[in-house]
Amino acid sequence: MSSTIQVDNIKDIGGNTMISSNGSGTFTNSLPAPTSGIAASAIDSGTIATARLGSGTASSSTFLRGDQTYAAAGGITAASQWRLTTNFSGVSSANPIASNWELSDTTGYGSLGSNMTESSGIFTFPSTGYWHIWAVINFYINGQSLYNSCAIMATVNNSSYANATDCYTSINTSGTGYASASGDFIFDVTNTSTHKVRLDTAIQNNGTTVQGSSIDLRTGMTFIRLGDT
């Protein structure tokens, strides 16, 4: 046995329309939205609008934090590598190594994000943040040079530079001997106009040659942005 109730309007006891129909299959639901009692498992299709999940701007470079705020995505966003292209010799120091720098372009090389910029041996950061800086200098001499340094120099006022690293190596051979000195530094760059770095060297025997190459890195610096300051 079957039966049918046919109406176009269902009202509550006070005469308020709860559900109505136009008679052609279109219904208007006037019931209040439920505020509880809906299981998450009941949402089993479609995509929830990002604006319903948190405040801020949702994009491919943001993520949703636990406080329901969209924030810039973490992780490394900038990295680049510079190298000296040409040898030089005959000096007891270079403060800084001022010329013949180039952005690495060895086959397979890739910068991440914005590159550092260089002018007369002074390196400028493309953005503020915590930056990891690694530097290496390769030396050779036929003979003896007891100290050969790799010094990352940093300034926070675009004027006075101080040693951030001062690492040494020594060569003492009967033929031509090679050695490299390297060091690294984490720099909190709060202002890209005032916070800069350069690479210096001090050499005991000025017959020592500092190696440069445009093919591979022999003397150079690597910059990796670790995160926001």
Next chain:
Amino acid sequence: MDINGRENHIEDYLVTVRLGQWFGWSDSKNKIYENLIVYDGGSKPTEQECNNGLATLQTIYDDELSKKETDKASGNAKLKALGLTDDEIKAIKS
């Protein structure tokens, strides 16, 4: 220069001409004489000077190497003449 220290490019000569970073290359991927640039306002060596300078450095290297080999052979011969065995010569060198 090569890994043994023998000069093999005019850049090896140029670093001996003046002090510091006085020169560079307009195309660092193509370090030929025509691309040599001077930063310090000094004179630019001629191509002939560069070639001759490199050749001189190579001759010095080769002569030193040759002398070393000659001295080694001569030293060994003298030790043998003194009556040392090969094992004894080896032992005093180690």
